[in-house]
Amino acid sequence: MPKVHETTLEINLDALRHNFDFLKSKLQNNSLFLAVVKAFAYGSDAVAVANFLQKSGVDYFAVAYVSEGVDLRKAGITVPILVLHPQLGNLELAIKHALEPSLYSLKMLRAFEKAALDGNKSNYPIHIKFNTGLNRLGFKPEDIGVVVNALINASSLKVKSVFSHLAASEDLNERGFTENQIELYRSLSEKFINHFDYPIIRHLSNTSGVLNYPKAHFDMVRCGIGLYGYGNSRKESVNLRPIASLKSVISQIASVSIGESVGYNCGHTCKVDSKIATIPIGHADGIGRHYGHGIGAVSINQQKGYIVGNVCMDMIMVDVTTIGCKEGDEVLIFGSGLSAEGAAEAADSISYELITGISRRITRKFIK
Numbered sequence: 405m406p407k408v409h410e411t412t413l414e415i416n417l418d419a420l421r422h423n424f425d426f427l428k429s430k431l432q433n434n435s436l437f438l439a440v441v442k443a444f445a446y447g448s449d450a451v452a453v454a455n456f457l458q459k460s461g462v463d464y465f466a467v468a469y470v471s472e473g474v475d476l477r478k479a480g481i482t483v484p485i486l487v488l489h490p491q492l493g494n495l496e497l498a499i500k501h502a503l504e505p506s507l508y509s510l511k512m513l514r515a516f517e518k519a520a521l522d523g524n525k526s527n528y529p530i531h532i533k534f535n536t537g538l539n540r541l542g543f544k545p546e547d548i549g550v551v552v553n554a555l556i557n558a559s560s561l562k563v564k565s566v567f568s569h570l571a572a573s574e575d576l577n578e579r580g581f582t583e584n585q586i587e588l589y590r591s592l593s594e595k596f597i598n599h600f601d602y603p604i605i606r607h608l609s610n611t612s613g614v615l616n617y618p619k620a621h622f623d624m625v626r627c628g629i630g631l632y633g634y635g636n637s638r639k640e641s642v643n644l645r646p647i648a649s650l651k652s653v654i655s656q657i658a659s660v661s662i663g664e665s666v667g668y669n670c671g672h673t674c675k676v677d678s679k680i681a682t683i684p685i686g687h688a689d690g691i692g693r694h695y696g697h698g699i700g701a702v703s704i705n706q707q708k709g710y711i712v713g714n715v716c717m718d719m720i721m722v723d724v725t726t727i728g729c730k731e732g733d734e735v736l737i738f739g740s741g742l743s744a745e746g747a748a749e750a751a752d753s754i755s756y757e758l759i760t761g762i763s764r765r766i767t768r769k770f771i772k
């Protein structure tokens with residue numbers, strides 16, 4: 405593989421295909437597959453990922469915000485797009501681009517009904533979100549009668565799906581909590597769909613729900629992190645392949661004597677005569693300050709080098725005293741061969757935060 409000459413996020417669409425096929429192979433009852441491509445497809449490239457999955461036969465997409473859905477439509481995505489978190493100010497824009505909102509409160513439902521009427525729409529597809537334990541967005545289970553009444557009289561709207569979101573599907577210590585959530589969703593959604601004389605899709609599971617709770621797949625699943633190569637546990641991640649690898653280069657190697665300091669505020673003091681490599685990536689690129697002071701590490705020529713001192717805005721310094729390397733050598737920050745899951749864990753974070761935080765100024769490059 406050609407070496408990178410600047411900080412680059414390499415995106416491997418073969419890995420994406422592998423993850424998509426693997427996750428689909430886990431599905432019970434021929435469930436539909438919704439790909440979650442919010443936050444720039446978890447920090448990679450939403451348009452490229454969505455295009456690839458659209459060609460591969462994905463059934464649905466989800467984004468968090470209307471603006472993300474508009475970008476996909478402008479790029480030629482025609483698969484239905486669920487907007488998980490629309491805002492009152494952009495409902496007309498959603499309709500203009502045929503984006504399907506998640507309606508999670510009576511206020512949103514009424515506002516969207518009005519926007520659909522104003523736009524002369526009938527049977528506009530919408531999705532009803534219930535809160536079954538995450539206590540984030542959604543109608544309460546006891547609101548079911550009120551919601552159904554509001555919908556039965558809303559001829560501008562048609563319910564495409566009823567869904568909820570698991571709070572702890574990746575945490576097997578919370579199995580009891582999750583089992584309760586699944587059963588609550590099962591009975592609630594069944595009651596809900598019985599009020600309508602047309603089919604309504606039921607969906608509950610994110611990636612960890614797909615992997616850990618086969619009985620929670622229902623009619624559709626919503627996968628994000630698994631598509632990008634992480635399964636929220638070592639056991640599951642071995643079957644997946646990270647689609648994005650963050651690489652950089654060594655700009656300069658300095659010899660720093662014992663007792664001298666490195667970086668802002670003398671964040672690191674060399675205990676021996678050292679070689680310190682400076683690498684062009686920093687906290688403005690998504691490598692937060694919590695990766696400094698020996699917490700974070702990179703891979704150089706298959707060897708582990710620790711980040712020393714404070715992470716700067718555009719640079720990190722890595723101790724390469726015992727690593728055979730030279731200026732211009734490639735540096736792997738995370739990805740294939742150095743899991744973002746493990747890297748994030750060292751800093752008390754999660755793969756989601758590390759991969760979605762990679763700044764837009766870093767070049768994306770597609771590789772086979």
Ligand SMILES: *Cc1c(COP(=O)(O)O)cnc(C)c1O
Binds near residue numbers: 569611629
């Ligand atoms: C982000 C999100 C998902 C995807 O979760 P993963 O753990 O990344 O698979 C699914 N559903 C909802 C409601 C989400 O917000």
